[in-house]
Amino acid sequence: MDERITRLRERIDELNLELLERLSERAEVAEAIGRLQTELGLSHYDPVREKAMLDALVDANRGPFEDATIKSLFKQVFQASMQLEVEQDKTRYLTSRRTRYVDTVVTVRGVPIGGEHPPVLIAGPCAIESYEQLDAVAAMLATRDVPLLRGGAFKPRTDPYAFQGLGLPGLRLGREVCDAHGLGFVTEVMDAADVVVCAEHADMLQIGARNMQNYTLLRAAARSGRPVLLKRGLSATIEEWVMAAEYLLAGGNEQVVLCERGIRTFERFTRNTLDVSAVALAKLETHLPVLVDVTHSGGRPDLLVPLTKAGLAVGADGVMIEVHPNPAVALSDNKQQIDFEAFDAYLEATRYHGRLSPGRTELYGVEG
Amino acid sequence: MDERITRLRERIDELNLELLERLSERAEVAEAIGRLQTELGLSHYDPVREKAMLDALVDANRGPFEDATIKSLFKQVFQASMQLEVEQDKTRYLTSRRTRYVDTVVTVRGVPIGGEHPPVLIAGPCAIESYEQLDAVAAMLATRDVPLLRGGAFKPRTDPYAFQGLGLPGLRLGREVCDAHGLGFVTEVMDAADVVVCAEHADMLQIGARNMQNYTLLRAAARSGRPVLLKRGLSATIEEWVMAAEYLLAGGNEQVVLCERGIRTFERFTRNTLDVSAVALAKLETHLPVLVDVTHSGGRPDLLVPLTKAGLAVGADGVMIEVHPNPAVALSDNKQQIDFEAFDAYLEATRYHGRLSPGRTELYGVEG
């Protein structure tokens, strides 16, 4: 190594330590300001002040860094300091595993989901169509020890003229049939105005993919007193999905279950692409239970078993699946629902015994 | 050509004509059934009957086609016949250019959008933050002959703790400031329960990308008596976007403007990817005006002018853009809003003169 370089590097080393010293003192002062702001009820973030600081730095900058570089470097410093202020106040997000390390267990009509409980199965038709149809499904599920029935009374449909669900009569049907067979009733709510009536009839409210960022609905569901199943939006990032759950927790409802149902990609062989990384990351970043919807993610009966296994392998706390007495004549989703025979094959392939077999027994993550 | 092949091909030709004859008669009979069903108020689609027909065909099938192929071929025949029945009843979709060939013109406080009118510019801040802020923008727009101001009183935010807009006071501010400067007021409505109050204060209601499939909101907006600006969802297909507009028209509101605002793709240099094909296809398939939102699609000030030009070139009826007196301190979207100086540069680059310059003067499409 050239000696001139060695000497210059020694000067760099000194400057590094001087920078560190000032960065640390600056952070301490920022923390003190943060405490005062909290005390006085002031916001931590003050963009006018930030702009003034950047202007002063640019004025003082004599090179060799360009002004834009100086601005960018100091914005990093500001951001890191702000982060400190925020963290000292509180660990901000209620959904975060840093706020609550222990797994949340959500209980639906006595059925626990999450934590150490083996994965749960939620099954039923896409839409509630008639007493006969729903009763047939419920009777079948009860004999197979499937504890929770899903079925929609309000159906979100792309086409305004398509079957939109039975509405309130569907809700009543769902409640009656589930009671008759001792099942918990999970149903989708699409409208803040329907939350109360859905909560009266159902044991768990589902918020669908298209409504993941319907904040009015999220706030109403938060006040419903019922556990909520929150599906990931079709092209929602994991961060956006978790933030949608944050609306529910911030609204006072801690009984929240996340549900991955496939994301929209270029692939044509599947309806959507099940994102198992999202399941794993949702489990790592939040304390909430996470399910996978194997019907909507693949959109193909031949993928139900492998996607179930993949979901459980990454730690999903349960699975949702659609089953119908006669899929060929179903009023919606008739290509992807399976009949009772196929459902029994599914239960056998996944070795179902009142619970799915857990996919994992240890914590993953090789970095600690 | 081998003579044996020639002879076999002659038999094929005969069979083709025999098939055609029976297909045509079948279609006529199906039409007759369709007329009776309409008369009797019955649904055209009867999945049980369809299943019975397929079962009978499969029973009768002696090869060489596999049963699945026969089913698939006849499903095509059924679908084509059904299509005939549907078309004879009515041209189904109200948004379709086949239902209404003439361009719809939507009028917002006297400002016409669509048809032969040159493209309109809608500008304003992301969020209404204060009287001073909004008045500054409105005064500036008025002197530049920009007729419509956009500004949000209710803001959809990913993070539940972020600034969510001023709410009702923001609506009042918007109305007051727009009246003072003679501007039309465009504002987003996020909640069916807010539609009435938004419609009282604003001249046009915007439905944002996240709410494109919030059907409750669409139905409420349909009844508002106000023109509606419907943004395309982040990953909505063109078909889903047009179907969302169909909810508005089916609900009785014909004053609907579509707005393309970029779709979510893998590209990292832009916030979203402006889909100009969607603008062109929305113009071809529907009779509604179509705008492009150049702020959200690129997310970069240096793309505002080129994306405006691209949008106008494919026939957009107007452009939405965000402008703020001091973007650095804006409470939302502060990286993508531009200041007044940049806005003037934008107007100059696009040769603005109370209207944008139309990008096209002829009908496109080389297929007729």
Added chain:
Amino acid sequence: MDERITRLRERIDELNLELLERLSERAEVAEAIGRLQTELGLSHYDPVREKAMLDALVDANRGPFEDATIKSLFKQVFQASMQLEVEQDKTRYLTSRRTRYVDTVVTVRGVPIGGEHPPVLIAGPCAIESYEQLDAVAAMLATRDVPLLRGGAFKPRTDPYAFQGLGLPGLRLGREVCDAHGLGFVTEVMDAADVVVCAEHADMLQIGARNMQNYTLLRAAARSGRPVLLKRGLSATIEEWVMAAEYLLAGGNEQVVLCERGIRTFERFTRNTLDVSAVALAKLETHLPVLVDVTHSGGRPDLLVPLTKAGLAVGADGVMIEVHPNPAVALSDNKQQIDFEAFDAYLEATRYHGRLSPGRTELYGVEG
């Protein structure tokens, strides 16, 4: 049911059967033509003939179907007949499970991959950088019973000025070190001109995601006499991926292993999105072994274990992973390679014992 409808439906039923009869005869004639064409070495597909038939049908069409509908229906018929001709000749694609039902087992230096063999682990650094580096990795792998080492001598790099690999000296290093520790050597080949030299030094040739549709390279690799590991392109559909493998089999090489390595989506928390459905479908549709590359799909060390489990759960025949003595100073991919300590944690978490634990023991698919 109205009696008029009943009578009309009876006529429909008759017409259905008449259509079936003619479709079946037409198919038999088409098969006969197909046999003659095969005999005479003629192509089955004759677009000029197809156009003539369609023109004749359109000429004869007297409604009520529109000409376009008639064309579309008959194209379905033509396609179905063509399919028959093709299938009677041969089950077309060599990769298809219909051509060969039994799982292909690929053997790399005595290590079998696929079929009933438990999943294999392939590990090593992104790039071969030096003797010390590679020897350290190889020695470590040998003591953990990992049988196959991966390491690139030719590196595809987005930036032309980035480290492009050691080239031939890297190949020699790989061979020497693998021999010294009794490992099989897997390395990427990027250029048809390098196939021979790579095949001389390595036990298995890898074709990277960017080269999945580099047909020259595929053809050269087919002639190499070495097993080939074919990665899925970043945005290749499953069909395109399988067709790329078909190039290898059509070129005479049956020793092909597929490798899913994540697809490009909008998600920002992960580098790519592991598509487990693609693994499942590749196993269902082809007889080839399928691996998952857990390093590139997630791009995050904390996802290595869950993605491994997900991949194995859907039936992957093995896993690829990157490990480096000191990732912080690696010449490429230094954020996603793990060090030896993390690798040992990975082996423990996945219960590695010379083979990974298979994720499944039965055939999936509920449709039979």
Added chain:
Amino acid sequence: MDERITRLRERIDELNLELLERLSERAEVAEAIGRLQTELGLSHYDPVREKAMLDALVDANRGPFEDATIKSLFKQVFQASMQLEVEQDKTRYLTSRRTRYVDTVVTVRGVPIGGEHPPVLIAGPCAIESYEQLDAVAAMLATRDVPLLRGGAFKPRTDPYAFQGLGLPGLRLGREVCDAHGLGFVTEVMDAADVVVCAEHADMLQIGARNMQNYTLLRAAARSGRPVLLKRGLSATIEEWVMAAEYLLAGGNEQVVLCERGIRTFERFTRNTLDVSAVALAKLETHLPVLVDVTHSGGRPDLLVPLTKAGLAVGADGVMIEVHPNPAVALSDNKQQIDFEAFDAYLEATRYHGRLSPGRTELYGVEG
């Protein structure tokens, strides 16, 4: 404002300036080291040194920042300093507009593309199929003053059994027919081994989307002595696309034209999604001409005119389009090629007169 906060903020201001002073000195020292490294032929980037500096800083860190934050902040500083070193050596990338501000003009058989020249039209069949077919196209183009003919002799096909082009006879045909009609000949090269023969016969070599990152081919094309048309990969980011062009320039070929041809998205109404932002950004970031391929981006004849207009509006230097005497019987791409009548309608709709009408006359970008 609370006075305690004011006093603390004054201390922050002092610390900011002290940080700035040390950052600037550090940058000067780093520049000096950079000059020495260049002098001695050493690499600027030394990951071992970087790791040592970070370790020393972490050792010295006494809070309140966490070690990870300190590492992250200093990595930003290192990166900024490295950037300075790199920029003082040379503006690194040959494709960058910072390296060469003036637009590059590429000349193909006397036809200039780029700079102030009005946009060029390149037209022709997907594949060269026969003398009659190509001669018909060439004669037609010549009478319409279209100067450049495209036509593939080597065709990249997903299916290994599909028509792969005529090969060398196709090249000869292309040369002969183009000479006869006074046209320039543009053809795709798929294989480094074919570059010489393609360069002998053609006036411009096209590198297709699937080969955008086939670095061997890029390097060979760089040495061909012919202008190169580089298509963007199906899911290549703009950065990756520009880097692929950098391979060509770094290999000594400055006659490079970029071509946007649509990216792969979820949308089903179009084959691909034309990304006009990419055209605009490629023009802003590089000095190379940029074309749009309107046939492959939309995959629909009814989008040819609007996509042409959109491309030209954002500053494209030309357009590629496929035209065939009888698309219905074309051996490839037969759904998206247009016939001569449709081509004439296209020329009229785009007001073609030996050149397309430029879409813009001023520089865009509102940020200066």
